[in-house]
Amino acid sequence: MQGRMSWQSVRDEALHRIHSQIWPAGTRIPDEAALAAELGCARATVNRALRDLADAGLLERRRRGGTRVALTPVRKAVFTIPIIRQDIEARGHTAGYTLLDDRLLSMSDISDAAVPENGPETLRRIRALHSADDTAFCLEDRWLNPKIAPPDTGFETLSANEWLVRTVNYAAGELSVGAISAGLSIARHLNCEPGTALLVLERTTRGPAGGTTGFITAVRLIYAPGYRIQTAL
Amino acid sequence: MQGRMSWQSVRDEALHRIHSQIWPAGTRIPDEAALAAELGCARATVNRALRDLADAGLLERRRRGGTRVALTPVRKAVFTIPIIRQDIEARGHTAGYTLLDDRLLSMSDISDAAVPENGPETLRRIRALHSADDTAFCLEDRWLNPKIAPPDTGFETLSANEWLVRTVNYAAGELSVGAISAGLSIARHLNCEPGTALLVLERTTRGPAGGTTGFITAVRLIYAPGYRIQTAL
DNA sequence: AAGTGGTCTAGACCACAAA
DNA sequence: TTGTGGTCTAGACCACTTG
Numbered sequence: 001m002q003g004r005m006s007w008q009s010v011r012d013e014a015l016h017r018i019h020s021q022i023w024p025a026g027t028r029i030p031d032e033a034a035l036a037a038e039l040g041c042a043r044a045t046v047n048r049a050l051r052d053l054a055d056a057g058l059l060e061r062r063r064r065g066g067t068r069v070a071l072t073p074v075r076k077a078v079f080t081i082p083i084i085r086q087d088i089e090a091r092g093h094t095a096g097y098t099l100l101d102d103r104l105l106s107m108s109d110i111s112d113a114a115v116p117e118n119g120p121e122t123l124r125r126i127r128a129l130h131s132a133d134d135t136a137f138c139l140e141d142r143w144l145n146p147k148i149a150p151p152d153t154g155f156e157t158l159s160a161n162e163w164l165v166r167t168v169n170y171a172a173g174e175l176s177v178g179a180i181s182a183g184l185s186i187a188r189h190l191n192c193e194p195g196t197a198l199l200v201l202e203r204t205t206r207g208p209a210g211g212t213t214g215f216i217t218a219v220r221l222i223y224a225p226g227y228r229i230q231t232a233l
Numbered sequence: 234m235q236g237r238m239s240w241q242s243v244r245d246e247a248l249h250r251i252h253s254q255i256w257p258a259g260t261r262i263p264d265e266a267a268l269a270a271e272l273g274c275a276r277a278t279v280n281r282a283l284r285d286l287a288d289a290g291l292l293e294r295r296r297r298g299g300t301r302v303a304l305t306p307v308r309k310a311v312f313t314i315p316i317i318r319q320d321i322e323a324r325g326h327t328a329g330y331t332l333l334d335d336r337l338l339s340m341s342d343i344s345d346a347a348v349p350e351n352g353p354e355t356l357r358r359i360r361a362l363h364s365a366d367d368t369a370f371c372l373e374d375r376w377l378n379p380k381i382a383p384p385d386t387g388f389e390t391l392s393a394n395e396w397l398v399r400t401v402n403y404a405a406g407e408l409s410v411g412a413i414s415a416g417l418s419i420a421r422h423l424n425c426e427p428g429t430a431l432l433v434l435e436r437t438t439r440g441p442a443g444g445t446t447g448f449i450t451a452v453r454l455i456y457a458p459g460y461r462i463q464t465a466l
Numbered sequence: 467a468a469g470t471g472g473t474c475t476a477g478a479c480c481a482c483a484a485a
Numbered sequence: 486t487t488g489t490g491g492t493c494t495a496g497a498c499c500a501c502t503t504g
């Protein structure tokens with residue numbers, strides 16, 4: 001183990017030791033300096049490798065506490081949330097967008113679990129239909145903080161989805177995925193039978209942790225039958 | 234901008250320039266050496282910052298080609314795939330596991346799109362039911378490469394899910410999420426009405442890119458009604 | 467051929483948490 | 486208090502790609 005040691009090879013070596021129980025789950029492994037000496041590389045290289053494994057959930061690292069093999073290795077998948085239009089175009093279709101509804105509502109008139117309590121007084125609600133080659137693709141139901149998107153922001157042709165991604169990046173929020181049965185209204189918009197199982201993606205976006213902006217938007221995307229979220233591991 | 238510049242502050246400065254269109258979308262930004270000089274820090278620090286933004290999807294970097302602001306910023310969500318038992322326990326329930334079926338099948342008898350063509354001659358099929366406090370939680374339908382999990386690996390009490398995560402980590406694969414309507418058999422196992430919308434998670438796992446092992450496993454997890462995948466952004 | 471990102475090194479200082 | 490990870494620096498070489 002002399003000469004050039006890539007951080008990947010250090011990572012693979014560590015991985016091997018975890019798999020072969022040389023470093024059993026829960027135990028503490030040698031510190032960076034020791035590993036660097038043993039493997040004949042700089043500590044920074046070991047750091048990069050172990051940080052990568054920690055990011056992957058296989059190691060737990062703490063200052064002063066050292067590095068331990070995670071008792072419960074966790075699989076993590078990164079999945080990219082595409083702009084809907086691009087998602088459609090990437091599938092080789094022509095993207096269409098129809099604004100169905102756009103109005104301001106006061107909080108007292110709203111009863112939707114997706115809307116936070118500590119948000120602004122009024123909210124802008126936008127509903128739109130995304131289509132692929134004139135076939136319904138996805139129904140978008142969005143709540144917007146009017147302070148972020150003033151009423152003169154026209155969403156007649158530009159998807160709010162698209163506008164957002166270009167405007168407020170690096171925001172915090174939650175994402176959840178579920179399944180619902182198509183109701184009558186949804187079935188009509190998506191051109192499917194009532195009762196069909198549909199994939200639903202809900203996302204809430206807040207201003208960055210350090211920032212001053214609070215609630216930005218909450219959106220529910222109801223996809224047409226057969227839609228799948230896909231990602232590589 | 235003298236003295237100690239953390240890579241986070243460099244990242245934030247770059248982020249600011251992207252948001253304020255100082256670096257418009259699609260344009261090429263100064264190279265690392267120039268930024269390091271301008272901000273008064275080491276190139277490695279700039280590298281760490283820009284790499285972070287590239288990982289987040291806001292920048293695109295290529296050797297020799299330089300760094301560009303992504304035309305289409307992509308939102309990425311990291312979502313952790315828990316071991317089902319832990320998922321259940323984290324919700325405050327007691328996890329149960331029942332093996333429904335475990336047999337070897339030859340490829341010629343199999344007609345399931347989830348199974349790859351270039352896999353092994355025979356496959357082990359395991360079906361099991363996960364429960365939370367005696368309530369059905371998730372139906373597991375798994376195909377296993379028998380070379381990886383020899384028949385003497387007993388899955389009567391240990392979930393294959395759990396065994397896998399502890400055994401073959403850092404593998405490659407794909408993950409997809411969709412929705413289905415409960416058929417009669419599924420409805421019976423999950424104790425719900427036929428036709429109920431259910432969330433389905435399918436995962437295929439192959440050996441690491443560099444490794445010799447091919448197909449490892451493919452699994453279809455059908456969750457009980459109401460289950461949602463959740464993650465922070 | 468040459469420019470740009472990717473990474474390694476050796477050394478240093480700091481921040482955090484455990485003893 | 487003190488050990489361990491987190492990070493910064495200055496310099497160097499390499500790898501990929503584009504002109």
